[in-house]
Amino acid sequence: MPAWKALEDFLTHLRVERQLSPHTVRNYAADLRAFLGFWEEHHPGQPLELATYRQLRPYLAQVARGRRKTTLARKLASLRTFFTFLQVQGRLETNPAALAPTPKLDKPLPRFLTVDEVVQLLGRPEGGDFARVRDLAILEVFYAGGLRLSELAGLTLADVDLERGVLKVLGKGGRERLTFLGRPARQVLAAYLPLREALLARRGMATSALFLNRQGGPLSARGVARIVAARARQAGVPGGLNPHALRHSFATHLLEGGADLRAVQELLGHASISSTQRYLHLDLDRLMAEYDRTHPRGGSK
DSSP states (O other), X not given: OOHHHXXXXXXXXXXXXXXXXXXXXXXXXXXXHHHHHHHHHHSTTOOGGGOOHHHHHHHHHHHHTTSOHHHHHHHHHHXXXXXXXXXXXXXXXXXXXXXXXXXXXXXXXXXXXXXXXXXXXXXXXXXXXXXXXXXXXXXXXXXXXXXXXXXXXXXXXXXXXXXXXXXXXXXXXXXXXXXXXOHHXXXXXXXXXXXXXXXXXXXXXXXXXXXXXXXSSBOOXXXXXXXXXXXXXXXXXXXXXXXXXXXXXXXXXXXXXXXOHHHHHHHHTOSSHHHHHTTOOOOHHHHHHHHHHHSTTOTTO
């Protein structure tokens, strides 16, 4: 089977069987097309079945030049997943990319808001027009539910249970979870929904999407991100703001309030507890005070 046909089969596998998002599939496609172009240029006529790690090293070295470690790590992960797919199909005995060392990535903590900044951001809007109420509802749902950008943009009316304060979320890998809406989020959503219906009636349109643009269509993820940034500027929140900062604030404030790490993991929809542990922001003074307070040999005893 030619290499390019193998790539098309792999992309179909990602879309149909693994049900990855179009954005993720596009990234895989771009990475692997670049690799196959390199492979054909440097190893003309040689089938992928004969690829070795030694032959992959020049490509990885080329990728690494002038690029961030995260880019190299992503392209290496694309190669590994592609070759694993070929192994499962019986075309390869070993994965030549498995021997490549993964670059050690720096893991800076995402920005998060203080509680005072959240109060500043979520102050009630002046007036009750559609855009103002919708924007506040977006901010409240982000912070109340700890949602990812794609999760919020994908919400439908059927996902919202205002009476119970429950939100059904479709997360990464098609995994569903429940998250919750506090009283402020429920109140602003209750104010938004009639305005949403009035907009659709004026436009003569129908859609199941929860959050709409001014024309009555589903609000895109990019549109949501622009709204968050604009509202943060208007509220005077320093340092800029993106939707993930609200998700990060949600997790940080829960943990600082004493929430169990496993419970926060479930609310965030993390497959691994290690992902949730990054949201711990215990500074040295707080750690020392907690040690002194609780350890049998602590300094306060």
